[in-house]
Amino acid sequence: MSDFVRLDPVRKALLDDLDEGFAELFSAHRGLVFSTALRMSGRWADAEDLTAETFLRAYRALTGYDRERIAALQPRPWVLTILMNIWRNCARAKSRKPPPDLREEPVESVDPREGVEEAAVRRETGKELSELLGLLPDEQRAAVVLRHVVDLPVSEIAAVLQIPQGTVKSHVSRGLRRLRTLGGTR
CATH class of the missing domain: 1.10.1740 (Rna Polymerase Sigma Factor; Chain: A)
Incomplete structure (x- = not known):
């Protein structure tokens, strides 16, 4: 014990x-x-x-x-x-499925303690980041999110994604490079 x-x-x-x-x-x-x-x-x-x-x-x-x-x-x-x-x-x-009908997009929940200006900035930044991350290949998106959003060390990312640490570093590097390129074209 x-x-x-x-x-x-x-x-x-x-x-x-x-x-x-x-x-x-x-x-x-x-x-x-x-x-x-x-x-x-x-x-x-x-x-x-x-x-x-x-x-x-x-x-x-x-x-x-x-x-x-x-x-x-x-x-x-x-x-x-x-x-x-x-x-x-x-x-x-x-x-494998056809895309859903998005005419009735669900309303995002709002924190009543948050000011209007902070909510607008958070929403715009979050929306832009989500859109850019969505343009990355899945393996790069996963590695970038786990490293720079969740702040996991490379060793834990390797365990989560079940890939070698060198591959994690490669996915993060390529993903960040692509995000910089995509962010600059907007």
Whole structure:
């Protein structure tokens, strides 16, 4: 049991009580997962769906893990790996279906504490970034978002995307170069 004492709070909570530990996992990583999902999908509603599905699958997986597997778990890259797998599967499925009717675009939720000027700047910047990220190839978008939006180290990005660290660096570099080119043409 002394090995478990040195664990981060999320893993320790998961080992102590799976349900309470999962609540801790959710609280610790929901913002990260949602932010990543939003940058990957480009749509608020899609990001909410991706986030919900990520945590649903995470909980289901945890119920089948033994104590040793939970103790060895790296929560942040683990939930992001789940998210990226769901996102890839959704992107694949969408490419096989005709595009949806966008005449009734959902209204973005607004934070009532935020001033009008801040909301306008945030929305415009976020919209422009989402559009530019959406123009990148999937592997470059994923690497750039995880590195520069989520601020993960290259080693964790490699674990999340299941590719070598050198490939991560290459995707980030090419993605940033392309973003600079695309941003300059607008």
